[in-house]
Amino acid sequence: MEKLHSLYYFLELAGCFAFAISGAVAARQRGLDLFGIAALAFTVACGGGIIRDLCIGAIPPAGLKNWQFLAVSMFATGLTVGLYPIVQRLKRPVLFFDNVGLALFAVTGAQKALAYGHNGEVAILLGITTAVGGGVLRDVLLNRVPIILEKEIYASAALIAAVIVVLGDYSNWMSSELTSLVALVTCFTLRTLALRYHWNLPSPSLK
Amino acid sequence: MEKLHSLYYFLELAGCFAFAISGAVAARQRGLDLFGIAALAFTVACGGGIIRDLCIGAIPPAGLKNWQFLAVSMFATGLTVGLYPIVQRLKRPVLFFDNVGLALFAVTGAQKALAYGHNGEVAILLGITTAVGGGVLRDVLLNRVPIILEKEIYASAALIAAVIVVLGDYSNWMSSELTSLVALVTCFTLRTLALRYHWNLPSPSLK
Amino acid sequence: MEKLHSLYYFLELAGCFAFAISGAVAARQRGLDLFGIAALAFTVACGGGIIRDLCIGAIPPAGLKNWQFLAVSMFATGLTVGLYPIVQRLKRPVLFFDNVGLALFAVTGAQKALAYGHNGEVAILLGITTAVGGGVLRDVLLNRVPIILEKEIYASAALIAAVIVVLGDYSNWMSSELTSLVALVTCFTLRTLALRYHWNLPSPSLK
Numbered sequence: 164m165e166k167l168h169s170l171y172y173f174l175e176l177a178g179c180f181a182f183a184i185s186g187a188v189a190a191r192q193r194g195l196d197l198f199g200i201a202a203l204a205f206t207v208a209c210g211g212g213i214i215r216d217l218c219i220g221a222i223p224p225a226g227l228k229n230w231q232f233l234a235v236s237m238f239a240t241g242l243t244v245g246l247y248p249i250v251q252r253l254k255r256p257v258l259f260f261d262n263v264g265l266a267l268f269a270v271t272g273a274q275k276a277l278a279y280g281h282n283g284e285v286a287i288l289l290g291i292t293t294a295v296g297g298g299v300l301r302d303v304l305l306n307r308v309p310i311i312l313e314k315e316i317y318a319s320a321a322l323i324a325a326v327i328v329v330l331g332d333y334s335n336w337m338s339s340e341l342t343s344l345v346a347l348v349t350c351f352t353l354r355t356l357a358l359r360y361h362w363n364l365p366s367p368s369l370k
Numbered sequence: 371m372e373k374l375h376s377l378y379y380f381l382e383l384a385g386c387f388a389f390a391i392s393g394a395v396a397a398r399q400r401g402l403d404l405f406g407i408a409a410l411a412f413t414v415a416c417g418g419g420i421i422r423d424l425c426i427g428a429i430p431p432a433g434l435k436n437w438q439f440l441a442v443s444m445f446a447t448g449l450t451v452g453l454y455p456i457v458q459r460l461k462r463p464v465l466f467f468d469n470v471g472l473a474l475f476a477v478t479g480a481q482k483a484l485a486y487g488h489n490g491e492v493a494i495l496l497g498i499t500t501a502v503g504g505g506v507l508r509d510v511l512l513n514r515v516p517i518i519l520e521k522e523i524y525a526s527a528a529l530i531a532a533v534i535v536v537l538g539d540y541s542n543w544m545s546s547e548l549t550s551l552v553a554l555v556t557c558f559t560l561r562t563l564a565l566r567y568h569w570n571l572p573s574p575s576l577k
Numbered sequence: 578m579e580k581l582h583s584l585y586y587f588l589e590l591a592g593c594f595a596f597a598i599s600g601a602v603a604a605r606q607r608g609l610d611l612f613g614i615a616a617l618a619f620t621v622a623c624g625g626g627i628i629r630d631l632c633i634g635a636i637p638p639a640g641l642k643n644w645q646f647l648a649v650s651m652f653a654t655g656l657t658v659g660l661y662p663i664v665q666r667l668k669r670p671v672l673f674f675d676n677v678g679l680a681l682f683a684v685t686g687a688q689k690a691l692a693y694g695h696n697g698e699v700a701i702l703l704g705i706t707t708a709v710g711g712g713v714l715r716d717v718l719l720n721r722v723p724i725i726l727e728k729e730i731y732a733s734a735a736l737i738a739a740v741i742v743v744l745g746d747y748s749n750w751m752s753s754e755l756t757s758l759v760a761l762v763t764c765f766t767l768r769t770l771a772l773r774y775h776w777n778l779p780s781p782s783l784k
Contacts, residue, residue: 190726196778198733199726213632218420220429222634223690227699244781276430285434299511304713306722308513312397312406319405364403367451425627427636483637492641506718515720519604519613526612571610574658 175271176235178264183208183239184250184257186301191243193305200244203301205236211296215272215289219279258358266350269294269321270343273328283329290325291318316357319364324350382478383442385471390415390446391457391464393508398450400512407451410508412443418503422479422496426486465565473557476501476528477550480535490536497532498525523564523571531557589685590649592678597622597653598664598671600715605657607719614658617715619650625710629686629703633693672772680764683708683735684757687742697743704739705732730771730778738764 186207190200209226216224226232243250250257272293276286295311295318302309311317324346331342356362393414397407416433423431433439450457457464479500483493502518502525509516518524531553538549563569600621604614623640630638640646657664664671686707690700709725709732716723725731738760745756770776 191781193722194780195722195726196780198736198778199723200781202726202732217424217631218430218434223632223695223699227632227702228696230698233698233702247781281430282435284437284440285430288434288440303510303717304723304726306513306720308400308402309406309511312402312409312511318409322405364405366401366403367398367407367454424631425637425641488637489642491644491647492637495641495647510717513720515607515609516613516718519609519616519718525616529612571612573608573610574605574614574661 174263175267176231177260178267179208179232179235180239181257181260181264182297183236184243184253185261186236186297187240187243188250189301189305191247197240197244201237201240203304204240204243205233206304207297207301208232208236208239209297210300211268211293211298212272214296215275215293218289218292219276219281219285221275221279262351262354262358265294265317265321265354266324266347269324269350270328270346273325274339274343277329277332283333286329286332287322287325290328291321294318294321294324313366316353316362316364320350320354320357323353381470382474383438384467385474386415386439386442387446388464388467388471389504390443391450391460392468393443393504394447394450395457396508396512398454404447404451408444408447410511411447411450412440413511414504414508415439415443415446416504417507418475418500418505419479421503422482422500425496425499426483426488426492428482428486469558469561469565472501472524472528472561473531473554476531476557477535477553480532481546481550484536484539490540493536493539494529494532497535498528501525501528501531520573523560523569526571527557527561527564530560588677589681590645591674592681593622593646594649594653595671595674595678596711597650598657598667599675600650600711601654601657602664603715603719605661611654611658615651615654617718618654618657619647620718621711621715622646622650622653623711624714625682625707625712626686628710629689629707632703632706633690633695633699635689635693676765676768676772679708679731679735679768680738680761683738683764684742684760687739688753688757691743691746697747700743700746701736701739704742705735708732708735708738727780730767730776733778734764734768734771737767 183204186203186205187200190203195203209224209232212232213224213226216222216226269290273286273290275293276289277283281289298311299309302311327346327349328342331337331339331346337345390411393410393412394407397410402410416431416439419439420431420433423429423433476497480493480497482500483496484490488496505518506516509518534553534556535549538544538546538553544552597618600617600619601614604617609617623638623646627638627640630636630640683704687700687704689707690703691697695703712725713723741760741763742756745751745753745760751759
């Protein structure tokens with residue numbers, strides 16, 4: 164069990180790193196300055212979790228309190244600013260870890276809401292928020308319609324992961340560890356397949 | 371009294387429905403996918419109330435906890451996606467319920483802040499926030515200047531309703547029920563007349 | 578000491594006024610109506626502090642509770658609407674007080690986070706948030722990329738002020754009053770020099 168938790172912790176930081184890279188790269192492409200790049204990296208990595216913590220009453224939000232998130236964001240900023248060729252070559256691993264991050268943030272977000280004693284609906288809504296909130300803030304700050312609202316199965320994969328966590332918690336069919344593993348793998352697989360085969364949710368306006 | 375509360379409850383859900391429709395329709399017109407439409411509907415219906423609850427310490431926010439709001443938002447999404455012709459024909463009732471929602475959210479928002487023991491200023495500011503917060507978030511997410519800041523008497527009607535609630539609470543001239551009725555009717559009437567006769571607040575830059 | 582506190586209080590309201598003017602002027606230039614101008618003025622003056630208070634658990638946020646902030650914002654709105662020529666002639670003092678406000682908000686933001694028992698990282702991040710949050714919200718509402726992320730040494734000056742406050746608190750080298758004075762002067766001087774000599778942070782994308 165101890166090992167599983169260490170693994171989760173490593174994966175969470177890796178997901179955080181992937182999110183931070185996505186923020187830093189987008190900021191660099193828009194011509195923001197050094198501070199702007201760092202701020203965007205941190206916002207994408209921690210924004211969703213901070214909103215979740217405000218909503219469940221976890222004060223101060225973990226993203227502001229734990230130096231690891233800030234350190235990972237600054238590392239991503241440094242890479243994006245100083246070693247952009249490397250970041251460009253990291254494109255595939257970054258996509259991989261972005262999917263890992265999405266799955267993990269959805270699962271841990273829902274679990275944290277449950278752990279604070281809130282009901283399943285809160286857990287599902289905040290699981291999604293944790294997973295996609297940072298990306299939405301990034302797009303709002305960069306003045307564009309959040310990409311996750313427009314295309315690709317992204318937030319929907321987070322939704323499914325959060326639902327699995329909540330169902331597992333209610334039904335007690337599986338141990339909490341097994342549930343979160345199933346949720347993680349489902350979300351990650353769905354998202355990876357969606358990327359590979361260009362699965363989209365229907366966009367009714369195009370009918 | 372019991373009946374009045376049931377009536378309020380029905381009206382609140384009706385207002386919530388009108389707000390959700392406005393979010394879903396705007397999202398559909400911008401070409402968002404299914405998830406995006408549902409997310410916008412929910413955001414407009416519950417966003418203002420969630421911000422209010424964070425500010426008064428009502429954790430978790432009611433919009434995340436009570437399934438009715440989510441259900442109404444999903445119903446509005448379903449209608450907008452599946453039966454768009456009906457939604458278009460609903461234009462007049464939707465405007466009607468949007469005005470009802472505005473009035474009700476301003477009144478209940480201010481009342482909830484007072485009930486949590488905060489002062490009149492907090493109640494007025496959060497009454498407005500409850501009423502217009504969702505619409506502001508919708509416009510920010512859709513990448514446009516919030517329409518309520520640009521034209522028509524909308525937020526100002528909410529302001530007046532919230533002020534009436536607070537004055538009533540301080541003065542004890544009328545029962546709380548009567549005060550909220552006066553506030554509701556004032557806000558609703560003002561908004562309806564403003565729509566009909568194209569009343570706008572002055573826009574100083576056009577002088 | 579008493580006098581120093583009165584001075585700080587005066588300066589805080591002056592900074593608040595400068596921030597409100599910047600919001601009101603930007604709103605007027607974008608053609609918002611009276612309510613929109615007042616809302617923007619208040620948002621720039623109080624937005625950063627409200628986010629900080631939500632994150633440290635100061636409920637309700639001071640910006641909503643203390644009438645002085647609202648009064649100063651409404652005064653700035655009145656000036657911008659009724660006496661625009663005066664506001665234009667105030668350009669220099671407004672820039673001056675904007676720099677004062679930046680420095681003061683960074684210092685008092687970090688101090689308030691420490692006073693609520695949070696760690697240095699929280700204090701630094703929320704010191705910056707207090708100082709620049711209002712301006713970021715202004716730009717998001719007016720549908721443009723936040724200017725502070727793009728150019729000029731602005732948020733970085735706030736960062737340095739917040740770091741000085743936290744270092745002073747940890748090291749006990751100086752009294753808290755002296756520390757905040759040093760932080761204030763450093764931030765204000767840095768920002769004023771940056772404005773005068775057009776210092777910018779490097780913008781990596783332009784390499």
